[in-house]
Amino acid sequence: MLRFLVRRILGAVVILFLLSIVTFLLFFGMPRDPALLMCGKTCNPTSLANIHHVLGLDKSIPEQYWIFLHNLILGSNQFAQGPCPAPCFGYSYHTNDPVWATMMDRLPTTVSLTLGAAVVFLIVGLGTGMVAAWKRGTLLDKTVTAGSMVISSMQIYFLGPLALAVLVYQSHLFDKPAYNNFTANPVTWFSGLIIPWVVLSTIFASQYTRMARSSMIEQLQEEHVRTARAKGMSRRYVFFRYAWRGSLIPIITIFGIDLGTLLGGAIITEYTFGLPGLGRLAVESVQFSDLPLLLGVMLFSASMILLCNLIVDAAYAFIDPRVRLA
């Protein structure tokens, strides 16, 4: 197991490395000079060249990449804005703030939004999916199936504003979405996030309901499940001990991808509810041709997805001894 984890982590590092190269090349492939934005209205060739020099953009691309890697791993004191300890992504072209600190500032919003919603949609989705599978063919099952179909076809930019309009602006039942620090006041943290959580998890839960139901039904038709029933084990026991375990495997696969993507920044959700998370940061970094910020957000999002994948693989091994002992 340990060997497996070490191998996967090494693999992840390689992927991140390749990803940073690709991001670098793509950035310089853009027909836009980041220095122009900073140069402002009084721009002349001398000041532009000066900015190029300050940002290091006058160096060759491999050289710039080398400096980027060096700073990332060892930190740097070369920046005019001040020291930049490892992992150093440098300073934002646009705001002049240190990139790492900016990301760490936005992270709690994204993590709170994502994890909160994930807990809800996983529990609700699996729960209703399993109830539907248990009651397969009944009216309840058909209602759940149809309902989840309808909901999962909705999009966040439809359901979000709708929830805001009805629950917040019209009836004032809930607070306007906002991120408040958890450690400062857990109550306002909760009340500020409840609407985004509900909307996000409603959409995701409906997908997990359908997935859990079909996966469970598939498992119930497995031969080993029939064997368990032929041994005289009760329907409940067979359902929860034999079928459930196998049904989790496709679900965690998707869950790992969803969670990783959301942790890397739920762009539309954040925009819909005006939450300043990593997703917005990513969009801003592209808008302002902010190379250090872009690299930071890209690598951070990718790390999240890779991390979630790693957790999924570890979960496979936990669930299925064939993976563990292979």
Next chain:
Amino acid sequence: MTTLTKDAGTPAPADAGAFLSVRDLHVSFKTEDGVVRAVDGLSFDVERGKTLGIVGESGSGKSVTNLTILGLHNPQFTTVEGEILLDGQELITARESELEKVRGNKAAMIFQDPLTALSPYYTVGRQIAEPFMKHRGASKRAAWDRAVEMLAKVGIPNPKERAKDYPHQFSGGMRQRAMIAMALVCDPDLLIADEPTTALDVTVQAQILDLLKDLQQEFGSGIIFITHDLGVIADMADDIMVMYAGSAVERGTTNEVLRAPQHPYTWGLLNSMPRLDSDLGMPLNPIPGAPPSLLTPPSGCRFHPRCTFQDRVGGTRCVTERPLLAPDRASACHLTADQKRTIFLEEIKPRLA
């Protein structure tokens, strides 16, 4: 199997007569294309300590019958009619909780493919111990010890350690042994083995068949042995029931059915099967055509579209009238007893030499 005495509902005495008796069983499935009559009027008995071999090709209803005995069919799409008496208890109308007490306890099953029929998620020991805990109220410890004991009995070397292994760590033959251990852990009176050696290699199959026979001596269970292989059935069964398109076409003792078969389908099976000592000069003599669809089964005798002896019956009887299967030694065919005897001796047997 050869007795047809007890009235429905009367519990059979401990070790006399049929332990299982199935009467006029009908099983049909609702499908998108219509109703499939998988089993259509089937009756048979199984005694303790005896083996009934059910032989038939795919779609003959042999597996469905046996899933129905233990109530393992999907009740939503399946209609079951008739009577299944196990040790005097009616199973078709029994509640699920009552069936649970029977399954794995009084009657157990062995399936075809031990790789998919055992759960990949639990150790072999645990899977064997579970029914013992459930039916005997044994503690975890005691059930585990029993599982190890059973593994030793079915010939798993080093059973104490192997009980902690998962099915995928076992070889094919070992898995089927574990499956047998699981089925026998509560000392059932009836063991239903559904093609238990079809997925195995021939040398392993020979081991498993002998093991089942030897264990039957020790446990005294009645066995229903389902297979498509006449050679296997000859080796295992005391009595044979031949099934075709959802009903029994012939039954009798193994000797009777294999050495003096009466039904044209049984003749066809024997004639189409090459043997290690059969004459090489002659081509095989296959049954023409293919088994019928059970959505629209043929009228009259189900076998008539493939039967080459129809003209000997004369008229349209084979097409219009369904031949019935009498109790005891019998075959469901309109040919007269004399015709059956002479046709077999003069036309079928010479081809088998």
Next chain:
Amino acid sequence: MTEDMVLPAQHNPVTVGEPLLEVSGLTKYFPVKGGFPIRRTIGHVQAVDGIDLTVRVGESFGLVGESGCGKSTTGRLITRLLEPTNGSISYRGQDISHASRRELAPVRSEIQMIFQDPYSSLNPRQTVGKIISGPMEINGIEPDGGREKRVRELLEIVGLNPEHYNRFPHEFSGGQRQRIGVARALALEPKLIVADEPVSALDVSIQAQVVNLLQEVQRELGIAFLFIAHDLAVVRHFSQRVAVMYLGKIIEVGDREAIYTRPRHPYTHALLSAVPEVSLTDDGDSAGRERIRLAGDVPSPISPPSGCRFRTRCWKAQDKCATEEPPLVQISGNHAGHLTACHFPEDPTTEARDEDIVLDPALAALEEEG
């Protein structure tokens, strides 16, 4: 249905009895990946390990063995669906073991394959006509009277209605599909057909129909067969010469008579004695045949036993068997062409012994009690 077969005349007559396909030292290893921290090849599945065999013009050569013995891999190597690791395959004197696609093209049309599963081996989206004319199309062959006429002819040869030219595979039963597979194999008038378990997915009554069809094809068209199967009785019925494989090696080869009535290798004995048989005489089941029950399953082909591969399950094994691999030779008492790879061969008979050989410990224990 096969009574009125229409058989086309043989085009390039070849002399029966001369070697058509010669295989020597044929080896296929599949890599096993693993290791740390970088995955690499840590071993090999020795699927086929240095086998020699010859299929003669017009004969049916049977290859039997249990799962994992390498018989299917051998078939795939010969049809070049797999690339051999080592050894040579020569077809009518031409070495095709590593021939390129282009070099192989003329040979491909002469070596055809019939597969086990009639459901997955036919493209469900193609009509029967398209499936059967496929090989002609690929090889750019335009028979007299056109492809469609030829396909109708082929359908008739395999006992199907030529009118069913435009139907799809799902409209046919398993046995009929296998006939379609046979028709496809016959489309290019092959000299050799590799049939990999062609009947084992079929019901008993249908099996016989397909076996008869193949036999007629073999005899009437003079096509040589490499017939791969696990069913010993079917192989005996179909093949004039038979090779028995165990863990990637041929352990015994000879004509049908030699293998089935005068086997010398202990494994051949065990295999034959394990076949369950319907006995038609009244003196009890399987009377007169020897009874051998091996212990356990076949070992892993990743690390096969040293020396003789069967020694771990053999009742005659001695120290020599572990150190020295027995060569496949004609041992004393064998007829010409009957080769056995064994240091301590058995008597050439399948008669019952004074005492059964029961190596399975559980069986032995239970039978001791009883």
